[in-house]
Amino acid sequence: MKKIEILRIDSLNRSPLIVEGYLFEGCDPTAPSVAIVGAMEGTTILPLYTASKLVDFLKNSLDDEKKLRGNILVIPSINHYALNINERFWPLDKTDINMMFPGYGEGETTQRIAKKLFDALQGYTHGIILETREGVSTCMPYIKLFESGYENIDAAKMFGYRLIHHKTLKPTDTVSLQYNWQLWGTSAYSLICPSDLHVELHTSNEVFEGIISFLGKCGIIDYKVLSGYESTIVKNSDVEVIQTAKSGIFIPTKKIGSYVKKDEIIGKVIHALEGEVIHKILSPCNGLIACAYKNGLILENAVAFRVVKSG
Amino acid sequence: MQTTEIFSSQLPVGEILSIKRGRYEPKQKQANAKRISIVSGTHGDELEGQYVIYLLSKWLKENPDAINGIIDLYPAVNALGIDTITRGFPIYEVDLNRAFPGNKRDFLPGQLVHALAMDIKGSDIAIDIHSSNIFLKEIPQIRINKEFSPSTLPLAKKLNCDFIWIHDAVTVLEATFSHTMNQMGTKTLVVEMGVGMTLTQVYGQQLLSGILNLMKSEGIITTDQEFEQREPFSSEVGDVFYINSPSAGLFVQSIKHCAIIKKGDVIGTIVDPLSGEVRDTLEAPSGGILFTLREFPVVYEGSLIARIFGENDEKN
Structure with a gap:
């Protein structure tokens, strides 16, 4: 294993930001390779945890060096500055590094970070970006692939997660790492992790095992794994967006990952000052709860749940 | 002036988020009256536009007989952000000017921008006033997407700004207010001036003259008053x-x-x-x-x- 410096940015008063990657060189030059990018945002604990756990696994759990067939680069954290102060974006100007790709070496700070990172990620067969959902929601682990014309759905199934969200491309997605990485010839996948601010072991194991499954099935490592799910491809039209008619204290009564029936109560909203139930949230369809609002206080018309329709 | 709530959301604890529009109309409704919409405060740390809209509203109040068209004022699109010194939409940390056009089933910031776009839809002209950010100071300038410049450049020259910056089309900017409204047929101009979290009064007066000059030339107001029209330099x-x-x-x-x-x-x-x-x-x-x-x-x-x-x- 080699530790390589990906980029370095100095600060007026903080220690320099030094982003490092862990490069594990495989024994088979013909095997596919992969780069894995961890926390680009500061509130993405599971991406950080998963990437660091992967470094530990590759260092200590492959008992024979021949089991490492293709090259693997793991960059656990890009945005230490945000992580260390619990900020979401780049702390000075609040810009999102994942909206700066392919980057620009003569541009603003986060454009330069994106450029140096993007340069280091070139030439890999596969690319995994560990992300969390935008907004105030959390979810079950799934793969997000943009409908860009470059996506590799068959390979995405090798993670074995329940869902692959084949998502309509928005203008703002064209400056994301996934889109640009694909444009430059790497099969890139966004692995959307639950956006908890603590490590919940059951879910984090599910995320981790999906990556190991992918590495094994791709032939990047020689490691036996138990099969996961036969992934369902989900389009935007397969998802029922459930908004809450009232604001107040939000109590989900069904967990993410649960199957629900049409008209089943899946959450309720409590009057924030008087304590009574002012709204019951019913599922409009049979399906699987994939995402839910994550804060205790919910705004009127906010998206409370996303249910993938079934039946 | 009529005040209308164009979007509202009950917040969890005893407060309502309300986005308001102020409308000035001629005393007697006129067929084919032109409509102009002036927008500011999409970013909560940008306040210069609030001052310009105050000056414009004051002028219109003092000159009610001059009004020939519909003048819609939206001073505080990100009302929560302005009152909390937050550039993006609070809670969601979203840049509202990257969330257009949004829709009714979108997350809350997407619902808000959708309501704004639908309310302004049908306007002949829209002006979106920004004041840079807290980092940079800008002279009064108009930013124009080359794609729409044949229709917007002639209007920009009337706005009494110092600089017109015509830029190439960039896909990510399709999520902005100006791109959305231009696509819908409203000639939309973006003004950048001053600096975040500050009021630069001289710039406010300069842009007020420009807006009145534009409205006069478009027949939205009729007045004998003359308004300054600087000759801007152009990135062309x-x-x-x-x-x-x-x-x-x-x-x-x-x-x-x-x-x-x-x-x-x-x-x-x-x-x-x-x-x-x-x-x-x-x-x-x-x-x-x-x-x-x-x-x-x-x-x-x-x-x-x-x-x-x-x-x-x-x-x-």
Whole structure:
């Protein structure tokens, strides 16, 4: 294993930001390779945890060096500055590094970070970006692939997660790492992790095992794994967006990952000052709860749940 | 003036988020009256537009007989952000000017921008007033997407601004208010001026004159008053030069914003307070006008320090 410096940015008063990657060189030059990018945002604990756990696994759990067939680069954290102060974006100007790709070496700070990172990620067969959902929601682990014309759905199934969200491309997605990485010839996948601010072991194991499954099935490592799910491809039209008619204290009564029936109560909203139930949230369809609002206080018309329709 | 709530959301604890529109109309409704919409406060840290809308509303109140068209004012699109010194939409940390066009089933910021776009839909003209951010000071300028410039450039010249910057189409900017409204057929101009979290009164007065001048020329108001119309310089006849910080430190200005400078003039220095050393001295790569200058002194490598508009032949 080699530790390589990906980029370095100095600060007026903080220690320099030094982003490092862990490069594990495989024994088979013909095997596919992969780069894995961890926390680009500061509130993405599971991406950080998963990437660091992967470094530990590759260092200590492959008992024979021949089991490492293709090259693997793991960059656990890009945005230490945000992580260390619990900020979401780049702390000075609040810009999102994942909206700066392919980057620009003569541009603003986060454009330069994106450029140096993007340069280091070139030439890999596969690319995994560990992300969390935008907004105030959390979810079950799934793969997000943009409908860009470059996506590799068959390979995405090798993670074995329940869902692959084949998502309509928005203008703002064209400056994301996934889109640009694909444009430059790497099969890139966004692995959307639950956006908890603590490590919940059951879910984090599910995320981790999906990556190991992918590495094994791709032939990047020689490691036996138990099969996961036969992934369902989900389009935007397969998802029922459930908004809450009232604001107040939000109590989900069904967990993410649960199957629900049409008209089943899946959450309720409590009057924030008087304590009574002012709204019951019913599922409009049979399906699987994939995402839910994550804060205790919910705004009127906010998206409370996303249910993938079934039946 | 009629006040209408164009979007509202009950907040969890005893408060309502309300986005309002103020409308001025002629005393007697006129067929084919033109409609103009003035928008500000999409970013909660940008306040210059609020002042311009105040000045405009005051003028319209004092000159009710001059009104021939419909004038819609939206001073505070990100009302929660403005009152909490937050650039994005609070809670969601979303830049509202990257969330257009949104829809009713979108997340809350997407619902809000959708309501705004639907309310403005049908306007002949829209002006979206921004004030840079807390980092940079800008002279009054219009930003125009080349794709829409045949219809918007003639209007921009009437707005009494100093600079018109015509830029190429960029896919990510399709999520902005101006792109959305231009696509819907409303000729939309973006004004950038001043600096975040501040009111630059002289700029406010300058843009007020421009808006009144534009409205007069479009027949939205009728008045004998004459309004200033500066001859703006245009990016079509020159180049924009960027100066980014080569190092981290404290930026100390050596030159005033809006100055006419020569190639090699010192714009400022990057200093290290602890060691007392100058880390870098920043010189102008071209002569021209210093139309952007950094106000917020803390910089990292890459932080934008200044922009100069210079003649084509000045470029190396």
